[in-house]
Amino acid sequence: MKRLNPYLTAGITPDWIDYLLAFQAAGADAVEIGLPFSDPMLDGATIQRASDQALRRGVTVTSILDDLTAAREHIRVPLIAMTYANLVFHGDARPGGGPEAFCRRLAAAGISGLIVPDVPVDEAGHLQASATAAGIDLVLLAAPVTPPDRLAEIGRRSKNFVYAVSIMDTTGERDALATTAAPLAERIKAVTDLPVLIGFGISTPEQAATAARSGDGVVVGAALMRRVLDGASPDDLRVEVAAFRAALDQVDQEMPDARAHTEVSGDRR
Amino acid sequence: MKRLNPYLTAGITPDWIDYLLAFQAAGADAVEIGLPFSDPMLDGATIQRASDQALRRGVTVTSILDDLTAAREHIRVPLIAMTYANLVFHGDARPGGGPEAFCRRLAAAGISGLIVPDVPVDEAGHLQASATAAGIDLVLLAAPVTPPDRLAEIGRRSKNFVYAVSIMDTTGERDALATTAAPLAERIKAVTDLPVLIGFGISTPEQAATAARSGDGVVVGAALMRRVLDGASPDDLRVEVAAFRAALDQVDQEMPDARAHTEVSGDRR
Amino acid sequence: MTGAAMTGAAMTEAAMTTMSAPAPTGRFGEFGGRYVPESLIPACAALETAFREAWADPAFHEQLSRLRSQYAGRPTALTPAHNLSAQLGVTLLLKREDLAHTGSHKINNVLGQALLARRMGKSRLIAETGAGQHGVATATAAALFGLRATVYMGERDIARQRHNVFRMELLGAEVIPVTSGSRTLKDATNEAMRAWVAAVDEAHFCLGSVGGPHPYPWLVRELQRVIGEEARAQAPAVPDVVVACVGGGSNAAGTFAGFVDTPARLIGVEAAGGAAMTDGMPGVVHGYRSMVLQDAHGQVLEAESIAAGLDYPGVGPEHAHLGATGRAEYRTVTDDEVLDAVRRLARAEGIICALESAHAVAWVLRAAGTPDLPTGSAVLLTLSGRGDKDMATLAGEVR
Amino acid sequence: MTGAAMTGAAMTEAAMTTMSAPAPTGRFGEFGGRYVPESLIPACAALETAFREAWADPAFHEQLSRLRSQYAGRPTALTPAHNLSAQLGVTLLLKREDLAHTGSHKINNVLGQALLARRMGKSRLIAETGAGQHGVATATAAALFGLRATVYMGERDIARQRHNVFRMELLGAEVIPVTSGSRTLKDATNEAMRAWVAAVDEAHFCLGSVGGPHPYPWLVRELQRVIGEEARAQAPAVPDVVVACVGGGSNAAGTFAGFVDTPARLIGVEAAGGAAMTDGMPGVVHGYRSMVLQDAHGQVLEAESIAAGLDYPGVGPEHAHLGATGRAEYRTVTDDEVLDAVRRLARAEGIICALESAHAVAWVLRAAGTPDLPTGSAVLLTLSGRGDKDMATLAGEVR
């Protein structure tokens, strides 16, 4: 089945866990938990605002993980942390800091995956070892410009899925799915058996469906965070995510052979 | 007798000739007629203002000479023009211009002397010839810093009197007569038999008296022009000049031997 | 560790490895690297290749040196500061990057990068700027090479360096105000990198200092090396102390590169409110690992300096390495000391330097005659730029 | 008369007498002289003596040349303007006085005069300034030599060149606003000369251009000769045309001096609103006889130019002589052409020049391809200064 990974900026509102649960209720296959960073280099205006709003509320990695731990009994959906290198490596010069500790803390809070867009595969060695040791899947990203040899290495070393960055741009809503999305997904699928999830700029259920026809699912971020920033309730977001879910399920109907991939998607529902 | 040469910026008011006549009535030995120039380099603030006021009224050398010609029958006092080189040399590249024509025009309007502070003795050759030809006395200036050899030449070449610039500064009123005045007058008198008139900064009858004890008379300018600019009438100025006259006459009383000089002072009264 | 302590064999060995090419991963010791999104990896790699090739190509060096001498006013003078020297009891020489075209050392870097951009077939330059000097230099090179230029600049810096904003626009560059975060250089850099991602095919990211992903810290240091090499050749002898201000650290790196193989002490002077070397911890921002001002949770802090060019929470990774190995030392000075230094230099030597450059001067003023800079020391100070851009700040109109 | 017409024996003879020392009376042909109050005569004579002695003293030349190279950034570059040349069909070389310390050629003159002032035991410099560049240069030299500086500047110029006013004050100079007349350079000059009369013992009048009483026009031209001599040595060949803007005429005189003995045409470019050579008549102002803008009655007219440094009704007497003999030619350009020239040079070559300097550029832009400057001509243009001082004017804030 086509995977749906909605993204949520952790701590964006005091009741942010309710959005997570709404995503879960709407049929997310996993939820990406954005750990807000002061300098989100790969994020466009919407997710920058979401991060800023969370940081201004005073949230920290610790407070976010505490929130998740507290909500543990309600969370069944897999959680994947998404953040930037500085938070991951923070304190690596001191005992008790650095990526080992970071990954262990994620795992302790029930997080099973990690995406760090500014740690490309060349810089990923140490982190990968730390993640593996903590039982965390380090998901690597591939971009339209990634050359074949790198793509092969990314395919080899990524865990759980490969994140296909659909467009040469930052995160953010767009009028149409980038034309670079499908060829990239195809190139990745040619070098790995891992599922390929397409992210960046998936703004509508229609675009999600289009993307899902080339890949194995989508990551949806800015389109959801814009609504949260605009004041939409968890229930509103449940409806929103459900629409993406329905669009993907529709694609599944068209392509019954896609079911093969559901095996690796973990304990969805 | 000690000479009194009051200075008047020509054209400073529409009735400027009345000030001239008032000076005459008050006992001036000669009147210095300032022909206003746009860039009066050696004048302080008061005479700059007086020149500006005249120029803003639209006066020209021609209009001034016309005014003098028109008033000729009332004028008995000798007139000495005082102005800057550019007006004197104006048009020297064209026939009918230049210092010859300028001096002839002065003479035709009844002016008998000329002082040009920015034509020092080294540059005075051409002008001197023109002045002589027109029957105009070119009065040269000496300054406290003038070295002996130059002073001798100035004494030799000046006509009617030597103008002793009492102070190393521009024209303008001062609290006291400059300490440089007396030594300069003495040095000039040592090299020439011409009368020495002390000018620059003579602001009160007392100062005039002090100056006249070293020299043969004074030029008074800014102190008078300030009063005209402030709105004083010709009659007010007559009183003012008369006070200077009285102060000088008083000095004459003290120094009966000074009478010898009256011979060269022309047709005073 | 002081320079005096670093002598003999230890120094010689360090000198042989210090400030040469970084490790193949772009590392200087534990610092550096290439922490950028996958989308930028090929561009960084292509730049590295282009730079390696160009740097080995005599024709490239010839082009660069012709531009430097015929266009940019190099070599810049080395001025003995006679009056300040007499006042302070040290011998102070000033390396006059304020005399370089556009008014700072930034032109050295930009001319080289513009040549590389042309070699790579790019039609556009994207740059971040703090004080605007790098933006002006970029706009200048873009005009000269017929490239488009887009310069990202924090709103706060736009307000205090309006002079340079106008210069950039006059040169035909587009200046884009950045309103996020501290609205200074840090955020302008984020925004420039985002713009680069979106235009990586046509645009070269013309980075202004020795930060950023590999190969920038190396590339920019090599392009700024001319400061140190000229100074070394101009100075009557190797000085006891070499000092320069440190924002990202490019003028300091270029200066130090000329003296790293000598016994000279190397001193970098940071703004007290933006002192990554002094107050930072290791971290990753803007594509490189170095010392970074950050809070206990790893959020990058906003710097706070009167000098827009030093108002930055990071520092080039090679400085982190030079600091870690003790080869260079870092000091801080306050805004007030800096304002005083601008005035004292102006009145003593007739040179109005940039607020950034005045940091180095301020340290000399404070340290001269103390054990940190003993009386009689020979000091070579890089004056990274001129103060024309700072007149509004100095007149108290903006801050 | 064109340069082409002036060849062979006629040229050689003219070259031997042109732009050498003036006649003992300070005359260049019918122009020049010393039309100052008697109070200033000894000071002018003393300056002449000091200059003659210094100019014959190798130690003086050595001091001066050390200051030029170690302090002022000389030699300045000669930059081929590749892009403009291609656009215009001429070969344009720019002599880069904008790269000199303080941002214009004015420093060349002032360093020499400050050395003379010190030789004469003076403790103070008095100067007039229009654009403020000469004021800044004077303030700079005063700081360097430990002299007091008093700079007279018209109120109108203070408003449009505030940047430079602030620089002068930062350098420790006293800037005195002049409120008389046109409140520009003409009136500032009157006021400076008045101040000099009152302080002639302690103060040297540091005149900023090739006007004023003898020996200034000669002295200043000799001190600016370095522009032309450097350019002559740097140029690949004698150019067909040498062009410079003319306010008082010092950068043009210094440039022309390097080429007067060649067949190069010499072109001075005046502001249309301040074109003494073009619209003036012989007259005497500020101590010298030259071409002067004046009305039918001999009152000096107020000039009107966007460039404060050219907003002046007179011109150095040697230019009047060069014009009268046909050895140099003078052209005018309008404010609008000048604004356009600043922009075009900035965008084509990455150089923001001063409004004054842009006059020379504007003429080249207009004349290139016409009989006045035929296609294929080799042109050497002195860019007298940089545009930093003019940002407010260019931004349309003041005029």
Ligand SMILES: Cc1ncc(COP(=O)(O)O)c(C=O)c1O
């Ligand atoms: C004059 C000047 N100096 C120094 C700096 C700081 O940069 P860096 O530390 O890279 O030399 C800047 C930055 O804008 C600058 O304009």
Ligand SMILES: Cc1ncc(COP(=O)(O)O)c(C=O)c1O
């Ligand atoms: C940059 C610049 N160019 C030219 C001039 C005009 O002076 P001159 O004609 O003496 O070179 C000035 C005067 O201020 C100036 O600042």
